[in-house]
Amino acid sequence: MNKIEATIKDIQESDMVHVVTFKAVDEELTMMALELPQGAKEGAVVTLGIKPSFVLIAKEKLDSISLTNQIYANVKEIMLGKLLVRVKLDSPIGTFESLITRKSYDMISLHVEQKVVVMMKASEISIVKVKNAI
Numbered sequence: 001m002n003k004i005e006a007t008i009k010d011i012q013e014s015d016m017v018h019v020v021t022f023k024a025v026d027e028e029l030t031m032m033a034l035e036l037p038q039g040a041k042e043g044a045v046v047t048l049g050i051k052p053s054f055v056l057i058a059k060e061k062l063d064s065i066s067l068t069n070q071i072y073a074n075v076k077e078i079m080l081g082k083l084l085v086r087v088k089l090d091s092p093i094g095t096f097e098s099l100i101t102r103k104s105y106d107m108i109s110l111h112v113e114q115k116v117v118v119m120m121k122a123s124e125i126s127i128v129k130v131k132n133a134i
Contacts, residue, residue: 002049055096057110072092073089078112
């Protein structure tokens with residue numbers, strides 16, 4: 001699982017759904033969740049988690065898409081398998097791993113040191129640990 005250190009910037013709640021905005025270095029991330037762990041409040045430092053299979057890769061940021069979590073990264077390593085490709089990515093907020101199909105890899109022609117955009121759906125990010133609450 002990918003882990004990201006962040007601070008809770010804002011929490012909005014309506015109809016039992018929470019939309020949480022985080023600050024991770026100079027990037028902003030958004031998470032959507034039904035429940036929040038104890039201690040999750042504005043100013044709290046948390047560890048976010050996202051599975052490698054939920055980390056998408058694109059060659060450029062997209063304006064016409066419902067993904068708000070889009071972060072620039074550099075491809076650091078590519079591990080080719082017969083069906084799947086594991087891609088290690090280095091970004092300002094940390095190192096990520098993405099697991100994509102071999103077909104997707106071939107389609108976007110990734111290579112080491114390439115600048116890409118890492119995308120994550122708000123519903124696929126979770127708080128795995130509340131480190132401290134202010």
